Amino acid sequence: MKTCIITGAGSGIGRAAAIAIGAANEFEYLALIGRTEDKLAETKAKMTTNAHVELFAYDLADLEGIPALVERIYETTGEITCLLNIAGYTDPQPLLTTSLESMRLTYETNVFAPFLLIRECTKYMRLNRDGSKILNVASTAGITPRPGWLSYASSKAAVVSMSQTLTEELAEYGIRVYCISPGRCATALRRKLAPNEDQSTIMQPEDVGHIICQLVSESEHCLDGQNIIVRKKT
Amino acid sequence: MYSVIILAGGTGSRMHQSVPKQFLALAGKPMILHTLERLERIDEVGEVIVSCHPHYKELLQMHIAAYMLKKPYTIIDGGETRQQSAYLGVKAAKNEDIVIHEAARPFVTTGEFKALMDCDAASATYGLDIPFTVSVQKDGMIGGLLERNSLVNIQLPQKFKRGALLAAYEQAEKDGLVFTEDTSLLYHYTNAPIRVLEGTPNNIKVTNSVDLMAGEAIYREYIVGRD
Numbered sequence: 001m002k003t004c005i006i007t008g009a010g011s012g013i014g015r016a017a018a019i020a021i022g023a024a025n026e027f028e029y030l031a032l033i034g035r036t037e038d039k040l041a042e043t044k045a046k047m048t049t050n051a052h053v054e055l056f057a058y059d060l061a062d063l064e065g066i067p068a069l070v071e072r073i074y075e076t077t078g079e080i081t082c083l084l085n086i087a088g089y090t091d092p093q094p095l096l097t098t099s100l101e102s103m104r105l106t107y108e109t110n111v112f113a114p115f116l117l118i119r120e121c122t123k124y125m126r127l128n129r130d131g132s133k134i135l136n137v138a139s140t141a142g143i144t145p146r147p148g149w150l151s152y153a154s155s156k157a158a159v160v161s162m163s164q165t166l167t168e169e170l171a172e173y174g175i176r177v178y179c180i181s182p183g184r185c186a187t188a189l190r191r192k193l194a195p196n197e198d199q200s201t202i203m204q205p206e207d208v209g210h211i212i213c214q215l216v217s218e219s220e221h222c223l224d225g226q227n228i229i230v231r232k233k234t
Numbered sequence: 235m236y237s238v239i240i241l242a243g244g245t246g247s248r249m250h251q252s253v254p255k256q257f258l259a260l261a262g263k264p265m266i267l268h269t270l271e272r273l274e275r276i277d278e279v280g281e282v283i284v285s286c287h288p289h290y291k292e293l294l295q296m297h298i299a300a301y302m303l304k305k306p307y308t309i310i311d312g313g314e315t316r317q318q319s320a321y322l323g324v325k326a327a328k329n330e331d332i333v334i335h336e337a338a339r340p341f342v343t344t345g346e347f348k349a350l351m352d353c354d355a356a357s358a359t360y361g362l363d364i365p366f367t368v369s370v371q372k373d374g375m376i377g378g379l380l381e382r383n384s385l386v387n388i389q390l391p392q393k394f395k396r397g398a399l400l401a402a403y404e405q406a407e408k409d410g411l412v413f414t415e416d417t418s419l420l421y422h423y424t425n426a427p428i429r430v431l432e433g434t435p436n437n438i439k440v441t442n443s444v445d446l447m448a449g450e451a452i453y454r455e456y457i458v459g460r461d
Contacts, residue, residue: 123302129275169262171458172271 008087010034012187016209022049060113070120085114090152110155130174167225176224183231203232235280237327242337243312256337261453268340321403335391355429361386
């Protein structure tokens with residue numbers, strides 16, 4: 001069963017991607033992962049799709065449970081076709097007040113969880129022989145220095161590098177790896193980074209969700225391996 | 235179904251490395267894994283027998299587990315010579331149809347394995363035309379001429395019938411003859427027809443350090459197809 005796993009599906013870009021991908025009807029099973037059941041249910045309620053939508057309330061900071069989570073999805077569907085690492089975390093602080101705990105939590109959510117999800121999904125995607133895709137959401141923060149965003153920006157730089165490395169490493173398995181770096185986008189995470197911003201003037205999650213949907217579409221096979229910057233022209 | 239024998243008994247002395255070349259990283263993973271992962275995708279492969287130095291059997295088993303390879307594997311001790319290692323591998327095979335390949339040729343494709351298995355000859359090898367002149371040398375002098383057009387650069391993989399090859403090995407053992415590869419041995423003892431399939435220059439045997447560097451480029455351009 002053609003299956004797409006979407007993390008961070010309870011809000012923001014993850015929710016928008018789930019709605020767009022559901023409407024495109026290219027997958028038969030959509031596994032939505034988010035921290036709270038209620039928010040996932042809200043996402044599901046907004047979706048129009050022929051796919052079977054399953055909700056997985058799971059905090060990705062719990063790294064140890066990720067292999068079992070992926071295995072559970074595979075046991076249900078018999079195939080993992082696509083993985084979208086969208087969930088993100090930020091705790092913007094200047095260097096001198098950045099705690100190790102904050103840095104660790106940022107990396108666990110933004111880097112270690114995607115790494116584990118990719119590793120576990122690849123075990124099954126290799127069996128598809130062709131047509132599997134992984135998409136990681138980084139950020140323009142990962143390529144642009146911003147004082148006070150140390151943990152978030154450096155974690156997103158790691159996502160860019162991880163994506164490019166894995167593009168090469170997984171190519172022989174027929175797995176394409178995509179990386180997008182959205183600029184300013186009206187999400188709760190962005191609100192933490194820029195609390196005083198008027199979010200009605202910047203890019204909306206639906207804009208990014210639409211692009212993600214296009215990239216994971218079967219017809220797209222040219223844009224993997226790049227860090228694709230997604231910005232709204234202002 | 236085929237039994238595939240992978241020769242991986244080398245110790246890497248020519249590479250001046252602490253581990254045998256078949257375990258050196260090539261394109262991010264141990265060289266031998268390139269071949270083993272491709273065999274995994276071939277339905278006709280019924281079992282894989284790897285002839286390996288005893289010191290590296292545990293390492294190989296770890297790799298097989300880590301890469302979740304599902305074919306039935308038998309790891310055997312290599313012999314004193316390449317010929318003995320191949321003989322022990324063939325002896326351990328459960329099927330009459332066998333393919334022999336060497337771990338130091340990591341750029342063989344699944345398509346090449348399949349074409350070899352599908353060809354209607356009982357015995358077959360890959361071979362390449364020789365684009366350079368080869369002569370006989372004797373005491374540091376040219377000692378004879380060879381007709382380039384009649385020569386072929388033998389490449390693995392090769393396929394055989396187990397019974398015929400085993401008999402040839404055993405006769406060679408009695409005669410004390412050693413061959414550098416198995417079509418020479420089989421031809422010597424049986425004169426059997428051995429089909430030559432057209433090989434590719436990309437299917438190099440990684441022998442020296444410079445081959446590892448060339449191998450990275452071959453992997454990227456030829457196997458993955460990314461420019």
